Amino acid sequence: MKRLWKAGTALLLAALLILSGCTARGPAPEESVSSAPEEEGAMPEPTMLPREEVGELENLLLVNAENPVPDDYTPELYPVSGAYQMDADAAGSMLWMLYDAAAQGVDLMVVSAYRGTERQRQNFNNKVQEYISLGLSEEEAVEVTSQWIAPPGTSEHETGLAADIVTPGYQMLNHGFAETQAAKWLAAHAPEYGFILRYPEDKTEITGITYEPWHFRYVGKRAAREITERGVSLEEYLGVAGETYAE
Ligand SMILES: [Zn+2]
Structure with a gap:
């Protein structure tokens, strides 16, 4: 009976955590220092993708004003937070990113993902x-x-490869988000999970989209690292900046 209750509580807690899209704990309060280590692991590890496979699958699909989502494109969707879904490859990595951020005391909150x-x-x-x-x-x-x-x-949101991410303390999609701890964490760590800041401040002429410090796009770890290190946009990385992509 007690075991069942515990299992039920754990499930409920897991559901709440998924709904809130972030950890239930904020910065650890003083009293939690003495709590047992097993209680610290209240947020279950993502099971969709083994950690060692995070960001391994590459997806360089280019979607912008000149390159609409292909007509036959139907992503296989998987939930990442509450009702928000992403392409399965992106979702598996996103869940680990949310998990790791939470474990480091950074509350990330998905406020938009796949949109038909x-x-x-x-x-x-x-x-x-x-x-x-x-x-x-x-x-x-x-x-x-x-x-x-x-x-x-x-819109990249139609591919299921992009998500808008904010933090509970700052939920507005505006440039002020860039100053938050969450945005700084994302800018530094998203590539490790295969995500890039898709619309940087200095690339608006190329992307055709204003600076969006909250919009992250899954491309896979290798490309994400290269794009970020070189400081290029996805268009530049693919060599199609400023011209119509012919394929
Ligand atoms: Zn977006």
Whole structure:
């Protein structure tokens, strides 16, 4: 009976942790110093992917304004946090990234991951309507909206390879996020898990997207390390910056 109760509690705790997308513990309070080591491991290790395989699978699919998501692209989806899902390869690594960050006292929170094209269309159109109601013409509204939301068919979120990540103490998707401990941790460690900061501040001309310190894209560990070390965008890495990708 006691065992069952414990197992049930552990499951409930695991569910809560997954829903919150981060660790239940913030920075360790004084009293937790004396708690037993086994209690520290309250967050279960991810089981989807063995740790040694984190970031091993490569996926360099380029999606941007000139390169829409292929029509037949249907990612195999896996939950990463609450209702948020990602491509299975990306999800396996993301779960380890969230786990390791939490273990180091950094609360990461996924606030967007896979979005179907219809959802992307709704988001885009809602924003266009918002700008029109502020007095912009439709053409202007579409142009301004495109700076912030990728037109349907051209968002990396439609591939399941990208996620927007913030932290409970700073949940706004704006440049202020870059100053948080979570953003700094991500910038330093995401490549170890196969993720890149996809829209850096100094690459907006090439990516066509404003600086997004919260948007991380799975490419695989090898490419993520090279892209980050060279300080290039995915477009530059693939050699297609500034030209239409022909394939
Ligand atoms: Zn995003």
